[in-house]
Amino acid sequence: MKLEDSIQGNVKGIGEKKSLAFQTLGVETVKDLLFHFPFRYEDTSIKPLQELADGEKVTLKGSLITEASVNYYGRGNRLNFRMLVEGNPIPVNFFNQPYLKNKIKLGGEVLIYGKWDRARSSLTGMKILDEGGEDGFSPIYHTNQSIKQYEWVKFIRQVLDTDVLKDVEETLPEELIQKYRLMARRDAVLNMHFPKDALVYEQALRRMKFEELFLFQMKIQSIRHQEKEFGKGVEMHYDTFVVQAFLENLPFQLTDAQVRVLDEILSDMDSPNHMLRLLQGDVGSGKTIIAMTAMLAAKTAGFQSALMAPTEILALQHFEEVSASLDRIGVNSSILTGNTKEKERKETLIRLKEGELDVLIGTHALIQDDVEYKNLGLVITDEQHRFGVNQRRRLREKGENPDILAMTATPIPRTLAITVFGEMDVSIIDEMPAGRQSVLTKWVKHKQMPTVLEWLQTEIEKGNQAYVISPLIEESEALDLKNATDLFNDLQSFFGVRARVDLLHGKMKGEEKKEVMRSFKEHETDILCSTTVIEVGVNVPNATVMMIVDADRFGLAQLHQLRGRVGRGNKKSYCILIANPKSENGKKRMSIMTETNNGFVLSEKDLELRGTGDVFGTKQSGLPVFHVADIVKDFRMLEVARNEAARIWKMEKWWMRPEFTQLDKELAASVMGNEFD
Numbered sequence: 001m002k003l004e005d006s007i008q009g010n011v012k013g014i015g016e017k018k019s020l021a022f023q024t025l026g027v028e029t030v031k032d033l034l035f036h037f038p039f040r041y042e043d044t045s046i047k048p049l050q051e052l053a054d055g056e057k058v059t060l061k062g063s064l065i066t067e068a069s070v071n072y073y074g075r076g077n078r079l080n081f082r083m084l085v086e087g088n089p090i091p092v093n094f095f096n097q098p099y100l101k102n103k104i105k106l107g108g109e110v111l112i113y114g115k116w117d118r119a120r121s122s123l124t125g126m127k128i129l130d131e132g133g134e135d136g137f138s139p140i141y142h143t144n145q146s147i148k149q150y151e152w153v154k155f156i157r158q159v160l161d162t163d164v165l166k167d168v169e170e171t172l173p174e175e176l177i178q179k180y181r182l183m184a185r186r187d188a189v190l191n192m193h194f195p196k197d198a199l200v201y202e203q204a205l206r207r208m209k210f211e212e213l214f215l216f217q218m219k220i221q222s223i224r225h226q227e228k229e230f231g232k233g234v235e236m237h238y239d240t241f242v243v244q245a246f247l248e249n250l251p252f253q254l255t256d257a258q259v260r261v262l263d264e265i266l267s268d269m270d271s272p273n274h275m276l277r278l279l280q281g282d283v284g285s286g287k288t289i290i291a292m293t294a295m296l297a298a299k300t301a302g303f304q305s306a307l308m309a310p311t312e313i314l315a316l317q318h319f320e321e322v323s324a325s326l327d328r329i330g331v332n333s334s335i336l337t338g339n340t341k342e343k344e345r346k347e348t349l350i351r352l353k354e355g356e357l358d359v360l361i362g363t364h365a366l367i368q369d370d371v372e373y374k375n376l377g378l379v380i381t382d383e384q385h386r387f388g389v390n391q392r393r394r395l396r397e398k399g400e401n402p403d404i405l406a407m408t409a410t411p412i413p414r415t416l417a418i419t420v421f422g423e424m425d426v427s428i429i430d431e432m433p434a435g436r437q438s439v440l441t442k443w444v445k446h447k448q449m450p451t452v453l454e455w456l457q458t459e460i461e462k463g464n465q466a467y468v469i470s471p472l473i474e475e476s477e478a479l480d481l482k483n484a485t486d487l488f489n490d491l492q493s494f495f496g497v498r499a500r501v502d503l504l505h506g507k508m509k510g511e512e513k514k515e516v517m518r519s520f521k522e523h524e525t526d527i528l529c530s531t532t533v534i535e536v537g538v539n540v541p542n543a544t545v546m547m548i549v550d551a552d553r554f555g556l557a558q559l560h561q562l563r564g565r566v567g568r569g570n571k572k573s574y575c576i577l578i579a580n581p582k583s584e585n586g587k588k589r590m591s592i593m594t595e596t597n598n599g600f601v602l603s604e605k606d607l608e609l610r611g612t613g614d615v616f617g618t619k620q621s622g623l624p625v626f627h628v629a630d631i632v633k634d635f636r637m638l639e640v641a642r643n644e645a646a647r648i649w650k651m652e653k654w655w656m657r658p659e660f661t662q663l664d665k666e667l668a669a670s671v672m673g674n675e676f677d
Ligand code: ADP
Pocket: 252, 253, 254, 255, 258, 281, 282, 283, 284, 285, 286, 287, 288, 289, 409, 433, 434, 539, 568
């Protein structure tokens, strides 16, 4: 048997049908089977009854001394029988699994896994261990309906009983194995499935995690090097005098953090190196001005810039801000979105191609095929965009290798920044402009709503404005709309003539949204009732209240984004969370919001509470999928892996060295798929 052999026809018991079932789990070859590791173990070793603790999950072995009977009640049912263990008759019951009755045969031997009730000396069964179920430390595999746990054990045992393990090559260089006392790969594979005890398993797991993280980091390094090798980025020798004058004419002084990141960005632009930089900064930390300055610098060097935003509203807002500041100093800008009229679009494209436009702002429409730049030097992406490897490639294939600056207000904990954005350099604005007040956050229950609205009235009377965000209904735009409309009606009837209320939701046309935003901005309305369409970037400094209904439906990151919409001027601002959370988790999120205004602290907590998948949505964030490692829990190891990978990539042609041959092969074979897009 060889590792590359298909399991069908080579592993006894796997025919065409089984093979298809395995295929759906991505298992086709003997190697796939061996590397499909269990995700947990059940301790199914049999212990003396006396040693069992109350509530402990245990395995009992004994002979059946009664038949099973099933009692039905309400919607449920319970199956009861007794088995003899160490001479004691032990009552066993299973809830809602009446079909197990057939397996309970008087006089038969059974092995049952369940929860021990010490006071009653009884067992609540969880499952009857399959034939072939192991007494000991049993692996549990991710599987589907067609492949039973015992079959995994049977097939993998069968494979391990051949001498195929000898073909499992070591991937890690000896040096790393020694340095970190890692288990050899061959032994690790064996012990991932059938460890003799928990300790050995831990060692095997540590080895496989390290391998996974290390290979991943090597891949990231390789991307970095490709980007560099692709050569030179554009050299933009900008006019420092113009840039300086622009900054001096701002109504405020840049913070130290802003000065630092601007420096990093401008020197990247000036140099022949290709810039690939992530600009992180909490909402309101002043990223936009940095982006504007960079675009101005590009213009003075004779290059065009593109600024991409995730939504049309945001693109529009950027366009207004940019044109307000840059028009009068001779920077020509325009906007392009999916809703741009054909005639305008044509005109814009011509001006762009002829180099008459310096700055183009818009949504993803900016990098579509028919959009041709005269000399694009800088691409800036704002919020939520992960500018993937493929998109970068597409740009380069258009004959441009523009510098790239990705701005994000989603505070990404370091943990994730070095994984998701591992191939990027990172600049962080970790300081708020002076005089910014932190937003006072309060959490109240629904029944206090009338009191809150009375208070809101006093804020409105002071000439302030408010956002009221309607509940988020996941995957139902229709319900979102209904909720927003209901809330809007409630607000209108509550305030009557005392406040001007308006409604904004995702189903509105671009023009309508624009008009609603304009009138709010110009204080023709006092309260903007909205779905989360305003989530990112909207800037209305006179708004002092952010009220979020059913706030527990939102994640921490999103709540923080919403809160960032207020506290933008110099007036005291408030965030009111209205929620009766049902879950512990929901309650925790509400309390955390009232405790901190720091986005980075929040995102770390969010990660702790929800795990990576939920926070970023793997697909959306381009977060890679790890099989054995957990980038939060195994953060330390991830850092070690990153440092080692960086060190190895610095070696002259490391892949030519014999100790790295296998590693290089493994790297080439490891499918990273579209994890980076
Ligand atoms: P971000 O995009 O990071 O959320 P913005 O760039 O929209 O933040 O900035 C928020 C507000 O702060 C804007 O009104 C901007 O003009 C202002 N601002 C930016 N930098 C400073 C500064 N150094 N001092 C005072 N105000 C600033």
